[in-house]
Amino acid sequence: MKNSNIPNEVLNKIIEVPKTIIEAPINLLKQLTPKRKKKTSSKIGLPPGSIVYLGEKKVDKVTIKVTEYDEAGAETYEIKSVEEIDPFTDTPQVTWVSVCGLHETEFLKQVGEKFKIHPLVLEDILNTDTRPKIEITDDYLFIVMKLMIFNPEQKILETEQVSFILGKGFLFSFSERTDEIFNPVRDRITSQLGKIRKRGGDYLLYALMDIVVDNYFLALEKTEERIELLDDEVINNPDQSQIQSIYNLRNLLLTIRKSFWPSREIVNQLIKDDSDLLDENIEPYLRDLYDHTIHINETVEQQREITNSLMEIYLSMMSNKMNEVMKVLTVIATIFIPLTFIVGIYGMNFKYMPELEWPWAYFAVWGIMIAVVVGMVVYFRRKNWF
């Protein structure tokens, strides 16, 4: 807890890094506002199922990667239009179509027609302010989740929406910008690591959702680091700027909670669902994922409670600091006020003041004054006042 032996420069450097993380919630809130504004301004009264992209254009070019695999082998292509998917979907292989970038709505419309996806589903994919949800129909499963990824360059936590459509033999994943975080799964497919090639699209869906969930553990590590640093700072060196950090941290935790909270119910619905799309032996994996979602929710709540404690401690430390200043200053004033009174006495101009004539009076006054000071200091010390 005590970092007093760490030089301040080092400490500051450590603290510097995550400070930028903490700027995140405000950026996030700022980004959210225009999005929602667009929605309400442009969409109120529009027919439902209108396929209009409502997010920010985050990448220049939409990329569509197709990974097709079965136990025998795996291939990864990049395609341009939905016609190119055609051959894959009829094969018994698993076809994973990963769409990065959502502003070219034409492709999505074609997917909707070809795979008979409900227009409201397509609307939800494009509206990046959709609440995380699951829709189960006879033909496909539709899942929306929020990804919380740490941007190592800008050192902020960014939310992004990912959606999955799982059908017979195919899985679509939609990312706002890039599907880089899914690369480990693609690598496992190509390098035949683990059982992924032996399993169907449901296992692939699980693997991708697992990555989304695991990224929250990373985000919570970042917030926990920040809590510990703030903790140290607040206790050892309380300062007016920390209140804003605590406020930002609180709002960040609120954002994380809001983004993640529905995930628990999504996974729970997957477990309870007995659709043909999900194999029986996927259940242990989903239950494991479910435990992770509970774990994350509990950790968020715990961090929120710690942050609230931190707020109270901050307020108490600030008031202690102020009190200390006031106390010392008041003590000084208090000591000199009686002294000033004493010297004032002998500044009076009465004709008959016997002391004025005594040769040793001046020195006696000095003696009295020193005695008064010593007495007061001893008294204050004994009362522990400074």
Next chain:
Amino acid sequence: MKNSNIPNEVLNKIIEVPKTIIEAPINLLKQLTPKRKKKTSSKIGLPPGSIVYLGEKKVDKVTIKVTEYDEAGAETYEIKSVEEIDPFTDTPQVTWVSVCGLHETEFLKQVGEKFKIHPLVLEDILNTDTRPKIEITDDYLFIVMKLMIFNPEQKILETEQVSFILGKGFLFSFSERTDEIFNPVRDRITSQLGKIRKRGGDYLLYALMDIVVDNYFLALEKTEERIELLDDEVINNPDQSQIQSIYNLRNLLLTIRKSFWPSREIVNQLIKDDSDLLDENIEPYLRDLYDHTIHINETVEQQREITNSLMEIYLSMMSNKMNEVMKVLTVIATIFIPLTFIVGIYGMNFKYMPELEWPWAYFAVWGIMIAVVVGMVVYFRRKNWF
């Protein structure tokens, strides 16, 4: 977060706009009081189902617009009495009767008799303080919702009650003042945009409820803007007037929550209901609406939590500001008190004070005093006290 480089005039103008919004909750509360007073004063002991209008008379003239449509075509008339609806209701077309203004209770009584609506339903339509609710009978669905619309002229958020009665082939909508916000739906009907003409009255009900719900997103954007502005103000320039803004914002959010909260249950009941009035393929739309209601409720709760944080920060900032004033002032006082003591010493009139005779004594005293000041300033600075 930092707006310090924005000139104050610009900032004030930005802030000025929503300030009036924030006056809203008090106006709202003021309006609510007389209404409820009327209710209790005039209605306690009256037989239930008494058809008496209990709201404020908000428009001069009651307007009744009828929109009749099927796949083939659509027509919009304005009518005066319930007899004129007669021909429409027997046709296979969908007949949407939109009543704006509620103080002419005669029309409603006729509707009640003709369409066999329960007197309590009519009472609920007229009592503009009804809690949002849904009543499902064999013959009709009755829904009361609160509309929260932003009045761009007065720049306040106003609540208004809207009610819907959905029967076979007809839909009644009741507004307190105007049904302007439903115009986009009427336009979609006349211009054949989207699928609305191919669907029945249930889809029309959904479309109208969707508009009511979407207006809450707009209201929450207004409150969110206000939170962000207050946030900036509180952190950069804390000031006594902000407490009232925060208090008003809190009450506004309480009002929004109370107005909207039951909507979730209303939509949920619609989804669970298997009455003939609702077609099967309306369900995905209702589930989408349900997700929106959850989203709004969560956002309200999040904004309430942020507002509470804001309150704590405000209090902390105000106390910091006060402490700073006190500190600087006390430091000044503390520096001069010892100096005053020193000059007091040499104001004493003792006969034997050797220093008084020394030619350089006066300058020495000045030297001592400057040394004391410098010493204290250095000490205070090192202790970070000012």
Next chain:
Amino acid sequence: MKNSNIPNEVLNKIIEVPKTIIEAPINLLKQLTPKRKKKTSSKIGLPPGSIVYLGEKKVDKVTIKVTEYDEAGAETYEIKSVEEIDPFTDTPQVTWVSVCGLHETEFLKQVGEKFKIHPLVLEDILNTDTRPKIEITDDYLFIVMKLMIFNPEQKILETEQVSFILGKGFLFSFSERTDEIFNPVRDRITSQLGKIRKRGGDYLLYALMDIVVDNYFLALEKTEERIELLDDEVINNPDQSQIQSIYNLRNLLLTIRKSFWPSREIVNQLIKDDSDLLDENIEPYLRDLYDHTIHINETVEQQREITNSLMEIYLSMMSNKMNEVMKVLTVIATIFIPLTFIVGIYGMNFKYMPELEWPWAYFAVWGIMIAVVVGMVVYFRRKNWF
């Protein structure tokens, strides 16, 4: 919100009225204590079902009013003993026996024997500290509710217990003091207003419960008025006496909540019950009543939250007020301390002080002092310190 242009005398008069309302909770609490004390002191160990009156004797004479009616006609008598009810109960008419005053337990014992009421029910009627409840047996329905009525003379809110026993063809209502508040129903019966004469005892029970529930709306109006007045006072003229008003308001709301909360469950049980005593077409009325109970509970919670906000604002306003005092006073002190130092310098008695000899020195010192004052005032003003 701003009442600054209303003269203080008017404002005070407005405020004066409800101030006495607010004294209510303490009176109420004081009344409750002896009651409960009686219960525990006198009843611990007594056999259950002991018919002992445990409330305060609130009226001198017990009054028993009988109203007998059917579609054809209605009669109201006053009776003395249970034998006189005898003839009525066998008729197909509805017989409403309203007992006002509970301290003559003999009558109740006879009722219990004649109508086979469980002794615990009779005990609950007499114990005016019973929690609101519903008991459903094959032969009768028993309901206890708390009435919250505004006493216009003493200007306080009073709680009173009312109980109902609904059997085949008869309804007993028990009030502590008077059944005046039920007069509108009696009037509707005699004047044949509404459908009440066409309906059975279940509708009568609904009508009476509706009045009990509606009185809570009135009580909440009183508390809301009080909140608004306190709101104005706290923001415009914070003062030490308000804390007690807020505390009393809080406790009053707690009392209202405790008295009303179980009503929701009571009405819900009535709706779910399929006993012969309740006709089928009473259900819409009960559901309407149920909505009212939810509305009242929500309003109580909302008012409690507003009261909590008010508390925080009060604390903040008081601290602002104190800070302002301290600030101005400290500024005055701070300005004069350096001046006192300056005049102290030239009060020193050194032999060699060149300034003392300069003819214009005195006026120069005045000049310096004025410059210091102006400088400090400008600095403080610029820093917005006063």
Next chain:
Amino acid sequence: MKNSNIPNEVLNKIIEVPKTIIEAPINLLKQLTPKRKKKTSSKIGLPPGSIVYLGEKKVDKVTIKVTEYDEAGAETYEIKSVEEIDPFTDTPQVTWVSVCGLHETEFLKQVGEKFKIHPLVLEDILNTDTRPKIEITDDYLFIVMKLMIFNPEQKILETEQVSFILGKGFLFSFSERTDEIFNPVRDRITSQLGKIRKRGGDYLLYALMDIVVDNYFLALEKTEERIELLDDEVINNPDQSQIQSIYNLRNLLLTIRKSFWPSREIVNQLIKDDSDLLDENIEPYLRDLYDHTIHINETVEQQREITNSLMEIYLSMMSNKMNEVMKVLTVIATIFIPLTFIVGIYGMNFKYMPELEWPWAYFAVWGIMIAVVVGMVVYFRRKNWF
């Protein structure tokens, strides 16, 4: 509310009495600690069902009273060993064995063997830190409750554990010290008061549980008295010692809640249970008891909320009190500082100070100073600063 006209000595005497009650929670907590310590220290790893007494030895001698009764008659004996119970249990009469004092575990072992009680039940009876619970087996009902009794000598609230085992024709009750509080029931049995002699062991169990529950009403009266006294004290004479009383009251209410909370579920389980041990017509009594448990829980919560309000008011009153002191003192200082400056001016030793020569100057200075004082007092008064 206002007790200002009651002389302080009287008030202090009233307050003195319950002050000792309030010391209770700490005593209670102190007692709980060693008990639990014993448990964990001595029992971790011991086989479950080990019959070891884990409470404090509160009485010297274990007393076992047997009351045997049926409609015809009733007898009360005192016995020494379990063999003496033998004859009773085979009779159709109800046999109530009341064991006071638990440290002689031998008797309990014999009971366990003879009546086939599960060892874990015996362990729970002896472990006086057991959470209130109910165990229902085919042969017996086992209930543990916490008794909260007011010790009139030490004026504290004490918790004690009571357990009941109800079997066919017998009821065991176990108290830690004495079963005095059950004497009214024993008296009703011997004096044939009420229906108790006509009913079975289930009614006896109900009668004893009713006494346990009713004692909580008494305890809550004591805490309510204390709240009212504290309320008066805090508002009329806030003082540093009250914080500890509020803290103790809070902890006492926490202890009451923890002791009582499970009782609701216990009674609910009894109502839902359809074992042969409970007669059908006991249900109305149990439901009545259930209502009491809800009432107590609600009252505890209400008192906890009032206590929290009290805390806030205490803090506000203390800060008001401090502010008043500071204000008056600061005003005095502020008035004299300018005066001291004025007299300092004319203490300067300049050669050329025209005023010094004017004969009426001294009196003019006095005039100025009086004017300054009057001006400041008027200003401060007008600003309501003191």
Next chain:
Amino acid sequence: MKNSNIPNEVLNKIIEVPKTIIEAPINLLKQLTPKRKKKTSSKIGLPPGSIVYLGEKKVDKVTIKVTEYDEAGAETYEIKSVEEIDPFTDTPQVTWVSVCGLHETEFLKQVGEKFKIHPLVLEDILNTDTRPKIEITDDYLFIVMKLMIFNPEQKILETEQVSFILGKGFLFSFSERTDEIFNPVRDRITSQLGKIRKRGGDYLLYALMDIVVDNYFLALEKTEERIELLDDEVINNPDQSQIQSIYNLRNLLLTIRKSFWPSREIVNQLIKDDSDLLDENIEPYLRDLYDHTIHINETVEQQREITNSLMEIYLSMMSNKMNEVMKVLTVIATIFIPLTFIVGIYGMNFKYMPELEWPWAYFAVWGIMIAVVVGMVVYFRRKNWF
């Protein structure tokens, strides 16, 4: 409560001991961070079921103890590899394999293959950050719990993960470091104490879980001791360092709650489960355990509430302490300021000041000043200001 008669040295010694306990939560948090970091860094994207140890290596050597017993006898061996278990598992005896230390994953892999344990189960055993959970399959029960043990050397509370796999005839227990806390059970097996040798593996599982649960009682005793000490300290000697202790205590209680909370659900699932692995007559034991888990959860909540109260009292005491300092110092200043003014008057150099000539004036001034001091002291005393 009052320890004022205990010498400070003794008190400090008592307090000293648990102070180190309280350092625990921070150490714990520090340990948790790197673990989770490892997980996310090294495992995101790895195939699920990867058998990698993710905890800290807490012991040098993995120890595997086998205890095999039936009613006839019991044996304890230490083994090196899974082959050595082979013979035991086929016997009708109960075989308890206790693995201490988890970093040799090879053994676990063999166990997984031999006993057909799902890879995710093995992964959970090795990941020491798993949330407590239960997995029930047809072949085995898998339970993860958090052990909270008091380390008497370092005087801190340490969390450790223990897992159990119960199959037909065998029970695996996995500890991170040592299974010392299970020694009492092993002793009961070897020394044939209690019924453990007569029961199956389910009873052994219960016995081990009981020890895990009982250790929480111990932990809560430690926190309760700490609360009582802090309580004394805060009330008798409030001091800036206590805020950190309260903060640490809060976080420790949060950690305990998070570690223990799922245990309740785990035991509940065991009770509801009707698998062959659990004998019928184990149920009373499990229900007893269930009651303990509720008891612990309630105690944690109660301690958390007391800790929150403690925080408020701390803040109030600190502010009282500060206020007292300020008050006395301000009183001193206030007394001397008027005196300084008086002596200032007679330091003026006016030519015509009649008092200066009066021979007794100097002594009169002294008299006036003494009168002023006495008057102010009396006034302040009467107002109770110091």
